[in-house]
Amino acid sequence: MKMKAAVLYGANEPLRIEEVTLDDPQDQEVMVRLVATGICHSDLLLMKGEVPTQYPVVAGHEGAGVVEKVGRGVSSVKPGDHVVIPAIFSCGKCRPCIQGQPTLCVETLPAHLMGGMPGGGKRLHNEKGDVNVFYSQGSFAEHAVVHESSAIKVRPDAPPDVVCMLSCRITTGVGAVARRAGVRAGESIVIFGCGAVGLGAVMGARLCGAGQIIVVDMVEERLEMARQLGAGYIVNASRDNPQQKVFEITGGGADYALECIGNAKVMMQAFGCLHSTGTLVIVGAPPAADMVSFYPFELLFGKTVKGTFLGNVWPRIDIPRLVELFMDGQLPMDRLVATGYRLEQINDAIQAVDQATVMRAVIRF
Ligand SMILES: [Zn+2]
Numbered sequence: 001m002k003m004k005a006a007v008l009y010g011a012n013e014p015l016r017i018e019e020v021t022l023d024d025p026q027d028q029e030v031m032v033r034l035v036a037t038g039i040c041h042s043d044l045l046l047m048k049g050e051v052p053t054q055y056p057v058v059a060g061h062e063g064a065g066v067v068e069k070v071g072r073g074v075s076s077v078k079p080g081d082h083v084v085i086p087a088i089f090s091c092g093k094c095r096p097c098i099q100g101q102p103t104l105c106v107e108t109l110p111a112h113l114m115g116g117m118p119g120g121g122k123r124l125h126n127e128k129g130d131v132n133v134f135y136s137q138g139s140f141a142e143h144a145v146v147h148e149s150s151a152i153k154v155r156p157d158a159p160p161d162v163v164c165m166l167s168c169r170i171t172t173g174v175g176a177v178a179r180r181a182g183v184r185a186g187e188s189i190v191i192f193g194c195g196a197v198g199l200g201a202v203m204g205a206r207l208c209g210a211g212q213i214i215v216v217d218m219v220e221e222r223l224e225m226a227r228q229l230g231a232g233y234i235v236n237a238s239r240d241n242p243q244q245k246v247f248e249i250t251g252g253g254a255d256y257a258l259e260c261i262g263n264a265k266v267m268m269q270a271f272g273c274l275h276s277t278g279t280l281v282i283v284g285a286p287p288a289a290d291m292v293s294f295y296p297f298e299l300l301f302g303k304t305v306k307g308t309f310l311g312n313v314w315p316r317i318d319i320p321r322l323v324e325l326f327m328d329g330q331l332p333m334d335r336l337v338a339t340g341y342r343l344e345q346i347n348d349a350i351q352a353v354d355q356a357t358v359m360r361a362v363i364r365f
C-alpha cells in the first residue's frame with residue numbers, strides 16, 4: 001500500500017515527508033495503522049548520527065494504533081485490536097528469551113541495526129529501493145509492519161496519544177524501578193533526569209512504595225513535575241551538589257540510584273550517591289563510544305551496577321498492566337503535558353523536543 005512517512009536521508013538532515021510503499025505483513029507479522037507516536041530521545045540520537053544506522057530510514061519507536069492486517073501464524077492479535085508497539089521484539093527461542101528476559105532478545109539488536117524485520121526482511125520501499133525502519137518499527141509513518149511480539153493488545157478505550165509512551169519511555173522508567181532495581185517498600189531511590197523516562201521512574205517508585213524518592217535535574221519545571229508525581233525531595237544540580245544533598249537526605253547514601261539521561265559523567269555522580277551496598281541502574285542511552293570509570297574496590301565492598309533495556313519488562317504482561325494502572329489513575333502519565341503535532345509538522349516537533357521547549361511531543365495521525 002502507498003502511505004506517507006517521514007524519511008531521514010542522513011545525519012542532522014530534516015525529515016522529508018514522502019510517499020512510500022509498505023508491503024503486506026508476512027508470517028508472524030502485523031500491519032498497524034498508527035494513531036499516535038511519541039518522539040523519544042533515542043530517535044534524536046539516530047537523527048544526529050549517534051546511533052549506527054543505514055539510510056534512508058524512518059525513525060519512531062513509540063507507536064500506538066489499530067491492527068489492520070495480520071500475516072500467517074499470528075494468533076495474539078486480530079484486525080481491529082488496539083495495540084501499543086514496544087521498541088523490541090522477542091524471538092522466544094534465544095537464551096534471554098528462554099530465561100524470561102524478552103527485552104534482551106539477541107535477535108533484537110541486529111535487526112534494529114539492519115533496519116528491518118527479524119531475519120533481515122524489509123517491508124518499506126521508495127522508488128529507489130528499500131527504506132529501513134528504526135527499532136524494527138518506523139512509527140513516523142501512517143502505517144507500520146511489525147513482528148507479532150511487538151504488537152501488544154491493550155484495552156480499546158485507552159487513549160493512544162497517552163499510552164504510546166508505554167512503547168518506550170514510561171515502561172523503561174517504571175520497569176527500571178520495579179523489575180530491574182526491584183525496589184521494595186520503604187527503600188530510598190535517587191533518580192537523575194526528569195524527562196519522561198525519569199518521571200516514569202518516579203511513578204514506578206511510588207507504585208513500589210519507595211520511601212525517600214529524590215530527583216535531580218537542572219530544569220525547575222521538570223523538578224516541579226516530578227514533585228507533583230510523588231518525588232518527596234528535589235535537587236537542582238545547577239545550584240546544589242547532588243551527592244552532598246543525597247547523603248544529607250538519606251543519612252549516608254541511597255539504596256538505589258537511576259541514571260535516566262544517558263550522560264557518562266552523571267552515571268559516575270549517581271554511583272557516588274549510593275551507600276556502600278547500594279545499586280546503580282543505568283537507564284539512559286549514552287552515545288555509543290562513551291566510557292565510565294568507577295573505583296572497583298567499591299564493587300568489592302558491595303555496590304552493584306546494572307543496566308536495563310526497556311525496563312526488563314515482560315511486554316505482553318506488563319504493558320497491559322500499566323495501561324490498567326493508568327486508566328485507574330495510579331500511573332498518571334497524562335500529566336506529562338503533551339503538545340500535539342501532525343506528521344507534516346514533525347521537524348518542528350523534533351526541534352521542540354531537542355531544545356526541551358515542550359515536556360513531550362506527540363504526533364497524531
Ligand atoms: Zn525510546
Ligand SMILES: [Zn+2]
Nearest residue numbers: 091094097105
Ligand atoms: Zn529471543
